[in-house]
Amino acid sequence: MGKVNVVVGMQYGDEGKGKLVDFLAADADYVVRFQGGNNAGHTVVVNGVPTVLHFIPSGAFHDNICVMGNGVVLDLEELQKEVDMLETKGVSLKGRFLISENAHLILPADVEDSVHDKIGSTGKGIAPAYTSKYAKTGLRVRDIINVQNDLHEFDTKTREKLIRFKEFLLKYSHLKNQIVNVSKVLNEAIDSGKNILFEGAQAAGLDIDHGHYPFVTSSNCTAGGACTGSGVGPTRIDKVFGVSKVYITRVDRDSASPLTTQMDEEVMKKIQEKGNEYGATTGRPRRCGWYDAVLNRHAVRVNSLSGVALTKLDVLDGLGSIKICTHYDLDGELLDDYPADAAMQRRCKPIYETMPGWRENTKDCKSFDDLPENAKDYIKRIEVLLNVPVIMVTNGPDREEYIPINMHVIE
Numbered sequence: 001m002g003k004v005n006v007v008v009g010m011q012y013g014d015e016g017k018g019k020l021v022d023f024l025a026a027d028a029d030y031v032v033r034f035q036g037g038n039n040a041g042h043t044v045v046v047n048g049v050p051t052v053l054h055f056i057p058s059g060a061f062h063d064n065i066c067v068m069g070n071g072v073v074l075d076l077e078e079l080q081k082e083v084d085m086l087e088t089k090g091v092s093l094k095g096r097f098l099i100s101e102n103a104h105l106i107l108p109a110d111v112e113d114s115v116h117d118k119i120g121s122t123g124k125g126i127a128p129a130y131t132s133k134y135a136k137t138g139l140r141v142r143d144i145i146n147v148q149n150d151l152h153e154f155d156t157k158t159r160e161k162l163i164r165f166k167e168f169l170l171k172y173s174h175l176k177n178q179i180v181n182v183s184k185v186l187n188e189a190i191d192s193g194k195n196i197l198f199e200g201a202q203a204a205g206l207d208i209d210h211g212h213y214p215f216v217t218s219s220n221c222t223a224g225g226a227c228t229g230s231g232v233g234p235t236r237i238d239k240v241f242g243v244s245k246v247y248i249t250r251v252d253r254d255s256a257s258p259l260t261t262q263m264d265e266e267v268m269k270k271i272q273e274k275g276n277e278y279g280a281t282t283g284r285p286r287r288c289g290w291y292d293a294v295l296n297r298h299a300v301r302v303n304s305l306s307g308v309a310l311t312k313l314d315v316l317d318g319l320g321s322i323k324i325c326t327h328y329d330l331d332g333e334l335l336d337d338y339p340a341d342a343a344m345q346r347r348c349k350p351i352y353e354t355m356p357g358w359r360e361n362t363k364d365c366k367s368f369d370d371l372p373e374n375a376k377d378y379i380k381r382i383e384v385l386l387n388v389p390v391i392m393v394t395n396g397p398d399r400e401e402y403i404p405i406n407m408h409v410i411e
Contacts, residue, residue, distance in 0.1 A: 002029070002194040004237050005410075006226045009203025010244040010299035014251065014279065014286060016311035017243045018042035018058040020392065021199045022399050024241075024410070025059030028197035030189055032182075033057050034229030035071040035219040037106060037126045038078050040201030041279065045397045051089065055079045057199045060091055069182055070102035071219060071229020073129040074141065075111070076172045099175065100182035100230075101142040104133045107165065130218040137161070144169050145176050183231020190236055198226040204242075204299035205250075212342045215257035223303040239306040239410070241391065244296055246310050246378070247271060249286035251279040258345040261289035261325045261352075275315040276397075290323040290352065293385040298338035300388050307391035307409040310382065313375065314395040319357035322378060325350040326385060355381065362395045368405050379405070 005024060009015045022044050025031050038054035044061060045051075055078065057066045068074065083093055110125030110132070132138035143162060147169045151159045162169070186196055202221040205211045210222055219225060223240045227233060250259045263271065268288045271277060277286040299305070316322055328335040328348035339345045358372035365371050371379075371393075383390050389406040 002190045002192070002196060003027075004190060004196045004198075004232065006198040006200065006223045006237060006240045008200035008221065008223055008240065008242055008299075008303050010205075010242040010296050010303075010305075010308070011203050011248050011292070012205040012250040013040075013202045014249055014277075015203060015243040015245050016043075016309075016394060017200065018044045018053070019311065019394055019399060019402065020241060020243050020309045021058040021197065022061060023392070023402070024197050025057075025062045025064060027195055028059060028062070028064050029194040030065045030067055030186060031057040031059030031062075031197045031199055032067040032069050032186065032226075032230055033072050033201065034069040034198055035221055035225045036201035036217065037073040037124060037129065038075055039124045039126045039217065042199075042201070043397075044399060046399055048398060050397065051086075053082065055082050056086065056093070056097075059197060059199065060086060060093065063096075065096045065098060066093060067097075067182055067186070067230075068099045068103055069230040070100040071225055072100070073104045073106050073126060073133070074099070075106040075125060076175075080172075097178055098180050098182065098185060099141050099178050101140065101145075101179050102182075103141045104129055105139045105141065105143070107139065107168070127218045139165060139169070141175075141179055144172050145179060148173065186230060186232050187236075190232070196232070198230065200225065204302055205295055207302070210298070210302045212257060212345055215252070215342050240303050241307050241309060241410075242299055242303055242305045242388075243309045243311060244299070245312050246291060246316055246382075247312070248289045248292050248295070249277050250289075251284045251286040258342050258348075259287050259289050260328065260345060260348050261292045261323070261350045263288050263290060267319075271315060275312055290325055290350070291382065292325045292350070293382070294325060294328055294336065294338055296386055297336070300386050305388050307389050307406065308382075308386060309392040309394070310379065310390055311394040313379075313393050314361070314363045316357065316378075317362055318359060322355050322357045323352040324355065324381065324385070326353055327351040353381075363401070365395055365403060368393075368403055371403070
């Protein structure tokens, strides 16, 4: 039996999941996106050159098969642009790219509708596409093939929509050999001993059911989404790994969503510049906050995490002191859990532990022992607060800039 792992975000997206996926993909035969669309933006830096991927799994830089699961919503024009972009970088997906026949399509009208969505929308048509999916009025990837056949076998409503969008669908008829039953392909691969890696987009704090509603995305970005978004059952998953920055960020159109541990303006500006905290998809500046252990404990629980990768440790270099939020104060009540909605979260005040920072440069460290003592203590404290092992710490953007810790958890 093959090994099946899942990588998910623990905060509000932009945690640096691409680096862990790129690392784990070296041993994976298939890398699978299972939800979201091109509202995601995963960055992989190879030889100092960043590549931002919105659809294609970050494992594309390895010799594995890249898969788009049924839980993804696809803008076919943008997908083709991304495939072509990778070709210009010497990364060919020919013969190693599969798309679920059940994945829903983002139509041009969906993109237009999303521009008017004021709740944290990226304007990519994601929410309208998922709305059509659940209203059972959407088009699916399978319709690229269906529209080339006799349409009389379809019900009147579906037939009318296929006729309406026939020209649009026929533009992508060249994809027909890549359209497959992903559930069948992946389960047969596992049975034959192949390794599968699921790559989540966004994060627990943005999950439609487990995030800060209504400031959420339109899909399940937690580990359960890997099953529903691919057709691989939960008992087949071996381990789930979460990714979290050593601080926290959130990118919004109007800053209306809560960020309980938001830093003061002076410190936030430093973190934004040093950490290049601008959205990979939107380009918007990210608000920055101190590490929120309450949110991250929530992510550990709803994902049943096996281990955690901490990213951007080097961004904290030079700070005299560093805060960790261990609990919330909600109207005088001590909370160690995540509130149910954004309205409650806005009333929460962070309860901090303050730890000494470090003046040393962590960027050149190659092992845990190389790190400054205060940096080690910071990582250990996070492990205690989350009650889950830290498997990796990143200390730079390049794919080689990471420090392995507790790597036996991955094996």
